[in-house]
Amino acid sequence: MNIDLPMIFAVLMGISILAYVVLDGYDLGVGMLMPAATPDEQNLMVASIGPFWDANETWLVLGIGLLLVAFPKAHGVVLGELYLPVAVMLIGLMFRGVAFEFRMKALGWHAGLWNWLFWFGSFVASLAQGFMLGRYITGFEPGAGYWLFAFIVGGSVCGGYVLLGATWLILRTEGELQKKAYAWAKWGLLWVALGVALVSIATPLASATVYDKWFDFPRTFGLMILPAASVAAGIWLWRSLRPEVADWKPFAGAVTIYVLAFLGLAYSIFPYFVVDRMTIWDAASHDSALTFMLWGAAIVLPCIAGYTVFSYRVFRGKVREALYK
Amino acid sequence: MLVAAVLAPLQIFVGDLHGLNTLEHQPAKIAAIEGIWKTEKGAPLVLFAVPNEKERRNDYAIEIPKGASLVLKHDAEAEIRGLDEFEPDRPPVAPLFYGFRLMVGIGVGMLLLAWFSAWRLRRAGPLPRMLLWTFAAFTFSGWIATLAGWIVTEVGRQLWLVTGILRTADAVGHISGAELGASLTGYVLTYSLMLLAYFVVITHMAGKGAEQQEALK
Numbered sequence: 001m002n003i004d005l006p007m008i009f010a011v012l013m014g015i016s017i018l019a020y021v022v023l024d025g026y027d028l029g030v031g032m033l034m035p036a037a038t039p040d041e042q043n044l045m046v047a048s049i050g051p052f053w054d055a056n057e058t059w060l061v062l063g064i065g066l067l068l069v070a071f072p073k074a075h076g077v078v079l080g081e082l083y084l085p086v087a088v089m090l091i092g093l094m095f096r097g098v099a100f101e102f103r104m105k106a107l108g109w110h111a112g113l114w115n116w117l118f119w120f121g122s123f124v125a126s127l128a129q130g131f132m133l134g135r136y137i138t139g140f141e142p143g144a145g146y147w148l149f150a151f152i153v154g155g156s157v158c159g160g161y162v163l164l165g166a167t168w169l170i171l172r173t174e175g176e177l178q179k180k181a182y183a184w185a186k187w188g189l190l191w192v193a194l195g196v197a198l199v200s201i202a203t204p205l206a207s208a209t210v211y212d213k214w215f216d217f218p219r220t221f222g223l224m225i226l227p228a229a230s231v232a233a234g235i236w237l238w239r240s241l242r243p244e245v246a247d248w249k250p251f252a253g254a255v256t257i258y259v260l261a262f263l264g265l266a267y268s269i270f271p272y273f274v275v276d277r278m279t280i281w282d283a284a285s286h287d288s289a290l291t292f293m294l295w296g297a298a299i300v301l302p303c304i305a306g307y308t309v310f311s312y313r314v315f316r317g318k319v320r321e322a323l324y325k
Numbered sequence: 326m327l328v329a330a331v332l333a334p335l336q337i338f339v340g341d342l343h344g345l346n347t348l349e350h351q352p353a354k355i356a357a358i359e360g361i362w363k364t365e366k367g368a369p370l371v372l373f374a375v376p377n378e379k380e381r382r383n384d385y386a387i388e389i390p391k392g393a394s395l396v397l398k399h400d401a402e403a404e405i406r407g408l409d410e411f412e413p414d415r416p417p418v419a420p421l422f423y424g425f426r427l428m429v430g431i432g433v434g435m436l437l438l439a440w441f442s443a444w445r446l447r448r449a450g451p452l453p454r455m456l457l458w459t460f461a462a463f464t465f466s467g468w469i470a471t472l473a474g475w476i477v478t479e480v481g482r483q484l485w486l487v488t489g490i491l492r493t494a495d496a497v498g499h500i501s502g503a504e505l506g507a508s509l510t511g512y513v514l515t516y517s518l519m520l521l522a523y524f525v526v527i528t529h530m531a532g533k534g535a536e537q538q539e540a541l542k
Contacts, residue, residue, distance in 0.1 A: 076498065083498075084504055095515070
């Protein structure tokens with residue numbers, strides 16, 4: 001039997017990236033919402049993501065690890081092209097990680113500084129990630145227009161993370177803070193709607209390859225299920241942003257939008273790994289290396305999934321007090 | 326302190342195993358660390374010297390005869406391959422030579438300090454002020470030793486990235502110098518700020534500990 005190993009690894013990498021975006025997305029979003037809250041609320045917000053944020057970032061490590069070992073040629077091209085935004089993202093994540101601990105210990109104006117750095121790190125990392133996505137979808141084309149497009153995607157991703165963060169807070173908090181989170185989620189959703197619409201219109205215009213994949217009648221009619229489902233999920237999410245609706249529904253709605261957007265993106269790019277330059281099979285390592293790594297993945301992935309589920313079970317429910325004093 | 330007294334010699338033992346392993350797989354690195362320029366039998370252990378890269382010899386050397394052969398091969402007459410065998414694919418000597426001595430020196434210092442303090446702690450009464458100040462002076466010793474060791478191992482690998490297979494020069498990506506400069510500046514600034522913050526925090530915490538001690542009295 002012949003197994004399509006590159007395809008398996010492409011799917012695994014996709015799952016890692018999607019898991020990263022959804023999981024770290026909500027904690028980056030909470031970080032970006034910090035300036036809108038009072039100091040007591042800020043402590044609760046940090047407490048709501050405290051047990052999870054660093055485990056969430058392991059999905060990024062896994063995704064990049066898979067990129068390096070399974071698709072070394074694409075790794076060279078992608079991370080070479082994205083060298084600077086990756087450096088910017090890392091610096092943002094560093095400030096954020098340190099601020100997590102230090103904002104609790106700092107006294108006087110230092111506390112304000114670390115709170116600001118926490119917000120700043122979250123924002124810079126999110127913007128850099130969106131920017132990378134924008135550069136990636138357009139196949140790293142040079143030119144001011146493409147760079148502008150990448151910045152717009154960066155802004156949209158910030159909005160998307162704010163939406164995830166706000167719906168996460170609806171799920172994990174109560175009272176005044178939760179009330180604020182409903183309002184934040186509405187702004188986040190509007191922002192996302194605008195961003196997704198803009199990106200969905202701009203991407204086929206920016207890339208002929210993507211255009212051909214979507215506008216090929218009669219296939220187009222079948223494909224319209226994706227945008228239609230996204231709009232439906234958006235409306236459902238908007239209607240669930242009320243205290244009468246179960247607290248988990250807004251977050252579930254936000255995740256659904258992410259999954260749909262991801263599927264749309266994956267469809268746009270497939271079978272390419274680097275648009276117009278390199279397919280999944282061009283970029284993949286030798287089959288013998290992939291077979292070896294499949295065993296590694298078969299051991300590591302259940303472990304990560306296992307402790308993820310475990311930690312979310314242990315720390316479920318509403319947060320009522322600051323994590324550490 | 327007892328933990329340190331046990332771990333320090335363990336670290337040195339592991340270091341010896343690591344050195345023997347490196348001798349087998351990256352002999353040029355060992356030759357540079359030891360400052361052995363020419364292959365010889367019963368090579369001396371150079372305690373200190375100023376490596377002279379131009380003349381390919383050590384100036385002002387203080388040596389233990391046959392020491393290197395004894396340490397590396399556990400046999401006083403064994404042959405040690407010198408740097409001349411690897412020309413021109415060999416690392417620069419000075420960073421390895423000094424880095425290694427700095428690392429080992431700090432390691433020995435830690436060992437002596439840990440053993441002395443463990444012995445001293447068995448006696449009642451407060452520790453002498455000098456000893457406490459020595460501890461404070463050793464605050465960053467672990468960092469410095471680790472960094473020195475890191476420099477030894479990474480510089481020592483050159484000019485190879487994968488010894489004998491891939492040269493570093495053949496593996497560099499297509500990143501422009503400007504990009505590298507920008508990211509490096511960013512990282513250095515970030516880490517300088519973090520280091521500053523770290524100093525502020527440990528100074529603050531040390532002060533808090535001292536206050537509590539005073540309050541207890």
